[in-house]
Amino acid sequence: QVQLVESGGGLVQPGGSLRLSCRASGFTFSITGMTWYRQAPGKGRELVAGINNIASRISYSDAVKGRFTISRDNAENTVFLQMNSLKPEDTAVYYCHSGWAPNVGYWGQGTQVTVSS
Numbered sequence: 001q002v003q004l005v006e007s008g009g010g011l012v013q014p015g016g017s018l019r020l021s022c023r024a025s026g027f028t029f030s031i032t033g034m035t036w037y038r039q040a041p042g043k044g045r046e047l048v049a050g051i052n053n054i055a056s057r058i059s060y061s062d063a064v065k066g067r068f069t070i071s072r073d074n075a076e077n078t079v080f081l082q083m084n085s086l087k088p089e090d091t092a093v094y095y096c097h098s099g100w101a102p103n104v105g106y107w108g109q110g111t112q113v114t115v116s117s
Contacts, residue, residue, distance in 0.1 A: 002026035002106045004096045009111030012086055016115070020081040022096030022108055029077040033057075033100050036070060036081045038092035038113075049081060050100055064090075086115045 008020040020036070035050040049060045049070040058070060069082040079096060091114050099105030 002098075004098065004106055004108035006094065006096050006108045006111040009094060009113045011114045011116065013117050014087060014115055016086050017082070017084045018086065018113060020083065020094055020096075020111060020113075022079045022081075024077045024079070024096075024098065027098065027106070030074040032098050032105075034070075034072060034079040035097045035100055036079075037095045037097055037102065038090075039095070039110075040089075040092040043092075045095070045102065047102070048094070051079065083113070086113075088115045091115050 003025045004022055006020060006022045008018055012018055031053050033052045036048045037045050038048050039045040047061060048064055049068055051058050051070045051072055055072055060068060067085045072079045093110040093112050095110045096108040097105055
């Protein structure tokens with residue numbers, strides 16, 4: 001069955017960094033675009049970053065552009081989100097998703113990121 005397993009979340013001080021990982025199984029990862037979404041308390045789920053299957057198309061939300069970097073390793077069926085210069089407003093549950101549109105594809109269980117001093 002399809003599984004997306006996120007890891008790497010945690011508590012970090014403002015200005016700090018975290019690297020999220022999402023390991024995929026159960027589908028052909030190497031032909032699938034991947035995205036990271038996040039959901040803050042009381043807010044809807046928002047797209048943070050996306051990457052196509054060969055990393056030739058990458059996009060970011062304006063809120064994270066210049067601070068976050070999405071990448072992938074097709075040999076390891078893993079997508080990453082490097083998050084630098086973290087701000088309190090980045091606090092959210094971060095979800096890995098297969099595909100670009102939120103209404104299709106598969107979701108991971110989410111990993112909590114908390115930015116606080």
